[in-house]
Amino acid sequence: MPSKPASRPGVVSTTDPPPALMIQGTTSDAGKSVMVAGLCRCLHRRGIRVAPFKPQNMALNSAVTSDRGEIGRAQALQAQAAGIAPHVDMNPVLLKPSSDQRAQLILQGRALEHMEATEFHDYKKVAMDTVLDSWRRLQIQYEALLVEGAGSPAEINLREGDIANMGFAETVSCPVVIVADIDRGGVFAHLVGTLELLSPSEQDLVQGFIINRFRGDIALLQPGLDWLEARTGKPVLGVVPYLHNLQLDAEDAIATEQACDTDEPLRVIVPVLPRISNHTDFDPLRTHPGVDLQYIGEGEVPPPADLVIIPGSKSVRADVAWLRHNGWEKYLQRHVRYGGKVLGICGGMQMLGAQVNDPQGVEGEAGTSIGFDLLPLSTTLAPGKTLRQVTGHLSDGGCFEGYEIHCGQTQVEPGTRAFVHFDDGREDGALSADNQIAGTYTHGIFDQGESCAALLRWAGLEAAVTEDREVLREREIDRLADALEQSLDLGAMFPQWFTP
Secondary structure, three states, X not given: OOOOOOOOOOOOOOOOOOOEEEEEEOOOOOOXXXXXXXXXXXXXXXXXXXXXXXXXXXXXXXXXXXXXOEEEHHHHHHHHHHOOOOOHHHOOEXXXXXXXXXXXXXXXXXXXXXXXXXXXXXXXXXXHHHHHHHHHHHHHHOOEEXXXXXXXXXXXXXXXXXXXXXXXXXXXXXXXXXXXXXXXOOHHHHHHHHHHOOOHHHHHHEEEEEEEEEXXXXXXXXXXXXXXXXXXOOOEEEEEEOOOOOOOOOOOOOOOOOOOOOOOOEEEEEEOOOOEEOHHHHHHHHOOOOEEEEEEXXXXXXXXXXXXXXXXXXXXXXXXXXXXXXXXXXXXHHHHHOOOEEXXXXXXXXXXXXXXXXXXXXXXXXXXXXXXXXOOEEEEEEEEEEEEXXXXXXXXXXXXXXXXXXXXXXXXXXXXXXXXXXXXXXXXXXXXXXXXXXXXXXXXXXOOHHHHHHHHHHHOOOOOOOOOHHHHHHHHHHHHHHHHHHHEOHHHHOOOOOOO
């Protein structure tokens, strides 16, 4: 490893801090999240108490911790790979975009306020204090820390006050490995360009490179690897093969690979809202052999379907207007008229009601939006956010473990049948009198095999044999870790625990 850079104001000083390694990427979606998850499992297999850490995250897919905090979904997956419960310190700064210029700021799991992009840039000093506070606590509790960067460290316009990539790495003297996705093309230009845009002290922190998602004969790539090492003076620490149909929760990008293998599947469609959130809810459907799941984007005509799912949203009023503008109101009316099923989850349930009131301007300008009036309920948004893990069962059977994460309260008309019954005695959501339309605040109800099978039977798939999402995640994490152990020089990355 290279020598640590000279200390500077704000540098964390601890006695024998645990080893740490930061995975940065040449681009977004280069493979940082899955690399940290796989490495967490590699260390966990050897009995090392390891924890993931992402200083700053920007994502609309989030998870709820046991202490009712909110973190990026990727960090919850990484915690599972490390064999530990997710905690807010693993992702101390989370930004949830509500528009192209505005995002909700969440510090150590608690929602504070919405900020414009320029406001957050000025707020980074305060945010860095929060990041270092969480970092120190994790250093005390664990034997190793695996850090995930955000986007690319070579974004020149974002370098000042950086807390997500090299700004953090230099502050805590954390070595860095840069990963690039060869499947995108231009991998050598990405790696060389990224390295050369770093300062000399930042370059000193870079231990080497990982090339991700490689297909083909490694011998044909070897001349390029030799050139890269000679050109940069940094080693290639491994070439990770393309893992087809790797079923792990995405941080933000919508995965579209499917496992459908029947001629008569249950047809499910989900509109891709501009501010769609927690679309990982639908991964169990995407991987179900009896389900054809399609995401419908702007300008696309919704095809005939058995089940329409309106997903969660970070900007409910704006997204219900988007749906109306794109013809979804008439489509839903026709769909229901001919016997189709509709399910709304979280913000999607709010849209299926009579109206969404925002008297305090939680989502922007105060006002009221008319919903699709398919369920007998109305919602009033409020600044406080509900965050909790829940267990229960569906009205027609099927136990589940899930979570709630939403703003505001929904009032259901008296006499309406609840769709979800929690184990603590509360009820959630609504089911229409004709059994065609349902809504719930509960995320994760497709993750358990029992509740997923019940929901698919409700939608029309009788032979709904399912597998718990948790079992699938474990299998896929192990598959990923196996690939990393075979393709990476773990001895160079972790000499304390792996033989070089």
